[in-house]
Amino acid sequence: MPLTDTQIRNAKPGPKERKIADGKGLYLAVTPSGSKLWRYKYRFHRKEKKLALGAYPEISLKIARHRCEDARRLLETGVDPSQAKQEGRVAAIMAAGNTFAMVADEFIEKLAQEGRAENTIIKAQWLRAQLMPALGHRPVAEIKPYELLAVLKKVENAGKRETARRLRSFASRVFRYAVATARSTHDPAQLLQGALTAPILKHHAAITDPKALGGLLRAIDGYTGQPTTMIALKLTPHLFQRPGEIRKSTWAEFDFETAVWTIPASRMKQRQPHRVPLSIQSINLLTQVRALTGHGKYVFPSMRSLSRPMSENTINGALRRLGYGGDEMTAHGFRSTASTLLNESGLWNPDAIERALSHAEKNQVRAAYHRSAYWDERVRMSQWWSDYLDQLRDAASSK
Secondary structure (H helix, E strand, C coil): CCCCHHHHHHCCCCCCCEEEEEECCEEEEECCCCCEEEEEEEEECCEEEEEEEEEECCCCHHHHHHHHHHHHHHHHCCCCHHHHHHHHHHHHHHHHCCEHHHHHHHHHHHHHHCCCCHHHHHHHHHHHHHHHHHHCCCEHHHCCHHHHHHHHHHHHHCCCHHHHHHHHHHHHHHHHHHHHCCCCCCCCCHHHCCCCCCCCCCCCCCCCCHHHHHHHHHHHHCCCCCHHHHHHHHHHHHHCCCHHHHHCCEHHHEECCCCEEEECHHHCCCCCCEEEECCHHHHHHHHHHHHHHCCCCECCECCCCCCCECCCCHHHHHHHHCCCCCCCCCCCHHHHHHHHHHHHHCCCCHHHHHHHCCCCCCCHHHHHHHCCCCHHHHHHHHHHHHHHHHHHHHCCCCC
């Protein structure tokens, strides 16, 4: 006779486990402690087996019968219900331990172990944080393209097209890492290429007219702000390296005897150490600032703390004080200025100029060659460039 709810409620425990059958292999096991557990008894490959279906009253008689029926269907297809349940439990545990947040953290840790630049790690962590509210808790293998697209579109609709593009790229790298480590089988971000509105490229404003550059250099000579800021402002066009590389420079990186500044790989965009030849003018400016900050770590420390480098907005702020707007000149723009005028001079090999700017070389064979080539030419070019800047600065403003 099939069981009824009344029979189940009234079933009393005994000194040993009692089995009350419902039919078709389903029964209720009443333990000496009073627990009432659903079990399904079946045979698989001629071996008797039992499948736990849950405890009463959390699992009602109706639900237990449904679960039993599901197990019988598996048997009909040649699948062991107990094995299927175990595999499902393992899959659930793996899914819970392989959320997008966890895989993203592991991916960022991998970048750090590979020696990626500090800024690269910081940017990756920031991008991760933007994706966390919507995707962080989701198993990485279950995320669908439309879920990621909804996050990206929200950012894009806020007017942050470049951020949306970077988020898609970062997510794609995390998904590819998940595929490579057997946590997923696909990269949904890859399918979204072309789904976002392309950002409008903004180039760093730069002065490339020699006469206008001379006027800027004279304005810099008249700067009346902080002495270290003035020297940083004067030195930047002579070195024409990235603003972050200059403001984070440390005294340990400079060799005054050989007149070389060696930027470590950890601070370089291309993650390769970069040597910069120093002109006489650059050495003189560094000597001046060493009298002010040589007792500390940074060449250009923060005004608030010697343990931190100068703020990234300091040089641009100084240019604004001199009357040069963001659409006219930027700290990064000095690189474009040097690139343009050095190439227009016709005196220097374009590859030497590119190497001086530490631009990436996609051809790995050429890249390996460029790391050692053109050094003598770059030394001569560095001095010529500084002399040229002095000529432009000293020229009569009417010329």
